[in-house]
Amino acid sequence: MSARLSLALDSGLELPEAGRILLLHPAGAADLSALPADRLLAVQPLRPDWVALDRRGIAAVPELDGEERFAAAVVFVPRAKDLARALVALACRVTDGPVVIDGAKTDGVEPLLKALRPRADLQGNLSKAHGKIAWFDAGPVAEDWAEAPREVDGFRTRPGVFSADGIDPASAMLAGHLPERPGGHVVDLGAGWGYLSAGLLGDAGLKRLDLVEADHRALSCARAVIDDPRVAFHWADAREWRPEGAADAVVMNPPFHAGRAADPGLGRAFIEAAARMLTGSGRLWMVANRHLPYEQTLAEFFAQAEEIGGDGRFKILRAERPSRRRR
Known part of the structure; x- marks a missing residue:
């Protein structure tokens, strides 16, 4: 980003000398050296990127709240088209000066x-x-791009969250293979907008359900439709989060992409995290794309693991008794 922004500042872009500058969806590692650090407010709903920005001393919030006005705004274009348009609409609504659009061609900036x-x-x-x-003066140019509420089969979703347009087929398959009574304390790791968690609440034996999600926007959707005293919501990186007391079961549909690149390491990190948070007799249920090689990781962190269902696209895996030496 900094190379393009520096070039723009040398080619006609003028940022106001006073007032806050809004950054929408910057990556945690974004080079922001061309901007005055003391005037920045970053809005980043993804927990790992938010933590990285905060550690760098950049003021950051998961979502914009209130009626603050900004002197300028920079929109870092995400891959999701509808989210990118919603961010532009937001920038135009809260900004009095220039709105800057910056993005990679592979993310749809053109x-x-x-x-x-x-x-x-x-x-x-x-x-x-x-x-x-590119840049332009803020104004009512994208009001019809503003984010609007979405309802999917009784759930709420938002632009840019995982499976925003409907129930993810892999998660639906996993739900069909979960036992009626998975345990008294269950963790939904990487819970998204709450589809699996909502199904788990039908178990009268469930005493506590920890819903863990790194995307604050997805978590807000889950909060909007799940109202149960047994549920605790956690905006956290599933790879680092720890429950209060070991859990009886973990369910998960872990991500396997970092940007556009496939990264099976994410799923392996989820498996390792699940093993650490389970009791000695705890069990893990997960779904994965058929081609992802998670069996070796499961064998490393659990005493027993097997495939219990699936089709040509997905596989349902169950693992039991996390290895004590790994916990």
Whole structure:
């Protein structure tokens, strides 16, 4: 980002000399050196990126709250088209000065800018480092792009969250293989907008359900529809979070992408985390894409593991008795 922003600042982009600068969806490792650090407010709903920004001393919140006005805004284009448009609409609504759009070509910055051209007077448009940056004066140019509530089979979703348009088929398959009574204390690791958690609440023997999700926006959807005193919501990185007291069971549909690249290491880290938080007789149920090689990791961290269902796309895995030497 910094290379494109520095180029833009040398090519006509003028940021106000006073007032806060809003950063929407910056990565935790984003190079922000071209901006005045003491004037920045980053909005980043993904817990790992939020933590990284906070550790760097950059003021960060998971979501924008209140009626604060900003002197300028920078939108870091996410991959999800509808989320990118919602962020542009938000920037235009709360900003009095320039709105800067910065993104990689692989994340869809070009079609976003194409859609903006009939709406806004783009004052600059530069390409560098496999991406583009453009800017325009804030105004009512994207009001119809504003985020709107979504309902999916009685659940709430938001643009950009995992499986925003419907129930994920892998999660639905996992739900069909869960036992009626998985345990008194269950953890839904990487719970998204709450589909698996909602199904678990039908068990009268359930005493505590920890819903752990790194995406604050997805977690807000789960909070909106799950109202049960047995449930605790945690905005946290599932790989690092620890429950209060060991759990009887963990259920999960772990992510396996970091950006556009497949990263099975994420699923392996989820398995290791699950093993650490379970009792000695605890059990793990998970779903994964058929091609992902998680069996070796399960064998390393559990005394017993097996495939209990699936099809050509997905496999349902159950593991029992986490290895004590790994806990």
